[in-house]
Amino acid sequence: MPAGDAVPLGYAIRRLILEQSKRAHVGHIGSCLSVADIIATLYGGTLDIGAPDDPERDRFILSKGHAALALYAALHVRGWLSAAELDTFCGDASRLGVHPEHVVPGVDFSTGSLGQGLSVAAGAALAARLLGSRRRVFVLLSDAECDEGSTWEAIMFAAHHRLANLVAIVDLNGQQALGYTKDVLDLSPMAERWQAFGWDVQVVDGHDEKQLGAVISALDTVSGRPHVLVAQTVFGRGVSFMEGQIRWHYLPMSDEQYVQALREVDDASCAAALSAP
Template identity: 65%
Template structure:
C-alpha cells in the first residue's frame, strides 16, 4: 500500500461524489498508507485483540475508506457508494462500517476516545495499541488537553497520537487562528514522549513508530509535518480545498500529477 494509491482513490471518489475535504485527506494519505500497510496489527477487523485506530479529524475519512478498500475489507461496490443516500460511507466515519472502530466528526473528541480505549487495554492486560490521528487545529480544543493530561497521569504508553501538522484549518492558517507553537514543548510539558517527523517520508514514519517503547510509562505523540493537498500543485497549502469540489479540468490535472509523483 502506498500514498499515491490512496491519493488516487481520494481524487476519484471526491470527483464522483462532487464533495470536498480533498486537501485534508491528501495530507494524511502517506501516514494512512504506512499505518494500514506496515504498522497496525489487525489480523481481521473483528479480532478482539487488534490494534485500534481512531481518525479524530473525521472529515479526512476518504483516505481511510481507500485503505479499507485496498485491504479488501470493503468492496469496490461499497466504495462507490461514498456520500450516496443510505450509505455507511459518509463524510465522517461511522463505526457500523467494517474496519471503523469509532465514529468521529466532532473535532477534538478523538483523543478522548483513544484514552478510554488505551485504558481499557491496560486493564485487560492486552498488548493492543491505540493509534489516534488528529489535526493540528484540533489542538485548539480544550477537551483534547484534558485527554492529554489524563493519558499522562495513567501512564498510557500503549497510546500513540499522530498530529497531522499541515498548518491550516477550515477558516485560515493555524498560526493565525490560534498559534500552537511550539507544539513539541506543549506536549512534552504534559508528560508525553514526543517525536517529530516528515509525515510524507515512509521510512521515517515506520522507523519512528517501530522504535516507540509501549511499556515506557509515557504516552507517545508523533508530530508529523505534512502538506495540505499533498501531490496536487494547485491544492497544496490552499485553504479553499478544505471544502471545494473539483471541476473536470482540475480533476484531470490532479490525477496526472498524482500519477507522476513519488510516494
C-alpha cells in the same frame, strides 16, 4: 509500507481520494491528501489488525473525521471495503459519509466532532492495560483539533496514567477551516506543548512512510509515557494547486482540475516506481 511494494501506498490512497471525491463532487480533499501517507503507513503494515472484528486488534481512531475518505481508501486497499461499496461514498443510504461511522468494517469509532477522539483513544488504551492486552491504540488528530480544550484534558489524562500503549499522530499542516493556524489560534510550539504535558514527542515528516513506520516500530508501547508523532505535513500534498490553499478544505474539483490532479499523482507514483531499488 508492506514488504515488497516498490511504490509507497500513499499514491494508491491519493488516487482513490481523487476518484471518489470527484465522483461524489465533495470537498475536504486537501485534508485527506494531508494524511494520505500517515494512513498509508498505518494500514500498510504498522497496525496489527488480523481482521476488523478481532478483539485483540490494534485500535485506530481518525479523530479528524473529515479525512474519512483517506481511511476508506486504506480499508479498500486492505480488502475490508469492496470497490462497489467505495463507489457509494456520500450516496444516499451509504455507510460511507464524509465522516466515518463505526458500522463500517474497520472503523473502530465514529468521529466528526473535533476534540473527542483522543479521550476515546485514552479510554481504549486504559482498557487494554486493564485487560493485560499488548494491543496498541493509534489516534490521528488534526492540528486545529488542538484548539479544543477537551483534547488537552485527554493529553493530561494519558500522561498521568502513563498510557505507553497510546500513540497519537498530529497532522501538523498548519491550516484550519478559515485560515492558517498561526493566524487563527497559534498552536506553536506544538511539540514543546505536548512535551510539557508529559508525552514522548517525535517530530517526523508526515509524508515519509518509511520514516513514519520506522519511528513507530521503535516506540516502547509497553512502559513509559504516551507517544505523539508531530507529523509535519502539507495540506493538499501531491496536487500542486491544492497545496497550502485554504479553499481546498471546501471545494470539489472541476473536470480540468481532476485531470491535472490525477496526472500529478500518477506521475509522482511512476517516478517513485522508477527510482525504487
